[in-house]
Amino acid sequence: MKSTVNEFRSYRTEMNDRILNSGFRDFNKYFALDNKAYIDGALTAKTKELMGLVASMVLRCNDCILYHIDRSIQEGATEQELYETFNIALIVGGSIVIPHLRYAVEKMDEIINEKNKNQ
Numbered sequence: 001m002k003s004t005v006n007e008f009r010s011y012r013t014e015m016n017d018r019i020l021n022s023g024f025r026d027f028n029k030y031f032a033l034d035n036k037a038y039i040d041g042a043l044t045a046k047t048k049e050l051m052g053l054v055a056s057m058v059l060r061c062n063d064c065i066l067y068h069i070d071r072s073i074q075e076g077a078t079e080q081e082l083y084e085t086f087n088i089a090l091i092v093g094g095s096i097v098i099p100h101l102r103y104a105v106e107k108m109d110e111i112i113n114e115k116n117k118n119q
Contacts, residue, residue: 005110008066038071046075050085057089057100065100066107073111082108 003011019027038048049072056064072082086104090097 005066005070005107005114008063009070012063012067044075046072046077049075050077050081053082053085053104054089054092057086057097057104058093060093060096060100062100062103065104069104069108070111073108073115079108079112 016031020031038045038052043051049068053065053068053072056068069082072085077085082104086101090101
C-alpha cells in the first residue's frame with residue numbers, strides 16, 4: 001500500500017516530535033544542524049533542497065526523495081528544474097536510480113497537483 005504525501009507529512013511530523021521530545025539531546029543537536037544546512041546562504045534554500053534531492057536519489061532513500069521534492073516545490077522549484085535535478089541523479093547514480101526516478105516523478109506529480117488545487 002502506497003502512502004500519500006499528506007500521510008507522509010503527518011507521520012514525519014509525529015515521529016520527529018516523538019524523537020525530539022525523547023529527552024535524548026544528541027538527536028536535537030543533529031536535527032538542528034540538518035535544518036541549518038538548508039537555509040538561504042551563499043546558495044538559496046531551493047538550490048540546497050535540489051542538491052539534497054540528488055543525494056537522496058543516488059542513495060536510494062524514498063522518504064528523503066519525497067521530503068526534498070516537497071521542500072523544493074515549497075521553495076519554488078519548477079517541474080523543469082525537478083526534471084533536470086532528477087537527470088543529474090540519474091547520471092551520477094546510474095541505472096539503479098531508475099526505480100527511484102519513477103517514484104520521484106509520481107510524487108512530484110502528486111505534490112504539483114495538490115498545489116494547483118490549492119491555488
